[in-house]
Amino acid sequence: MVTLPSLKGLQAFEAAARAGSFAAAAEELSVSAAAVSQLIRAVEEQMGRKLFHRVNRRVVLTEAGVEMLPRLTMAFQEIGSVSRELGGDAFRPRLVVSVPPSMAMGWLSQRLAGFVTSHGAVDISLRGDDDPVPFDRELIDIRLTYGPHYREHPTEDIVQDAVYPVCAPGLADTVKPEGLASLPLIHTGWGPTGASFPSWHNWFEAAGIEAGRAAQRGLSANSSRAALDLAISGLGVALAQGIYCAAALEDGRLVRPLAPALELRQPYCLTIPERSARRDVVAAFRQWLIDECRRVVGSPALR
Known part of the structure; x- marks a missing residue:
């Protein structure tokens, strides 16, 4: 009969591998770092x-460790769930959701109540993360990204969006596309680690308009939400993704000048x-x- 490793030893390994250090695992398990090392x-x-x-003082997973970690993590999650049920506490599933920061700040946080209402009580950890x-x-369960970043995990395309020139009512109610260059423009950049966001230069080029240096002037922000x-x-006028601006267009906080949309390069x-x-x-x-x-991106306000 095969002798199984001790549960405490496996727990020490899982905590150290997940946290990235023996010291962090020791703090989580309320033991010393030396005890964690001995158990592992x-x-x-x-x-x-x-x-x-x-x-030196660093620990890096071997190939065997990389193979073991996700399976042990899932096993300990299941043990925790069973323990809570047997202990008489009402079972509340836990869900770790990771999305881009702009989506966490407002868009998804305002909608989570709808999921809880339809699904029931659940402990949700909402994270606004940059890639990777x-x-x-x-212990992230689900990650939403613009474009595919994690082909080592099962990944699916869910919807294609576009950017739309939008502004406050009164600023450009009747302006034509060629007149946008005369208005204050708001530029969005995602930084060197982010995906390439369509620029006003891209938009004017796609619309067949020669905007010159006017397409480079104006305010700038490093997030879609800002x-x-x-x-x-x-x-000013911003190029906003439909998923973010649809609600503001529907309730009248924003309007769309008479200008075409520009499809995003990735879903x-x-x-x-x-x-x-x-x-x-x-x-x-x-x-x-x-x-x-899909419901938001398909809003009539974006057609």
Whole structure:
């Protein structure tokens, strides 16, 4: 009969691998870092395989450790769920959702109540993250991105969006496309680590308009949400994704000048690690989020 490694040893490994250090695991488990090291070494000796490379004071997962981590994480999550149920506490599934910062600030946070109402009580951790995100270390269940970034995990395209010139009412109610260059423009940049966002230069070029240096002047923001807020404040015309500006167009805080949309180069994508894909709450949130994104992008206000 095969002798199984100790549960405490496996727990020490999972915590250290997820947190990235023995010290962090020791704090989580309320033991010393030396105890964590001894527990992990005992597991390695029993299995006959190294789980960490120990380089100076750093630890790096070996190939065996990388293979074990997601399976152990899922196992300990299941043990925790069973423990809560047997302990008599009402079971509340936990869901870790990661989205771009602009989506976390307002767009998704304002809509989560709809999911909770339809699905029931759930403990949701909403994270606004730039790419890349550490799926296993942070136990992320589902990640929404602009464009595919994580082909090592199951990823699907969910909807194609566009950017629309938008501004506050009164600023450009009757302006024609060629007249946009004379208005204050709001530029959006996602920085060197972000995806390439369409610029006003791209928009004027697609519309067949020679804007010259006017396309480079104006305000700028490094997030889609900030650019949208500047437009709502009446400070200029922004190029906003439909998913963000549809609600403001519907309630009249923004209007669309008589100007064409410019389709984004990439779709929005959902990534769900295999360790999370079989969980009912993840499957329910996936379908709800896809439906919500498609409903907003298909708003009549964007046609």
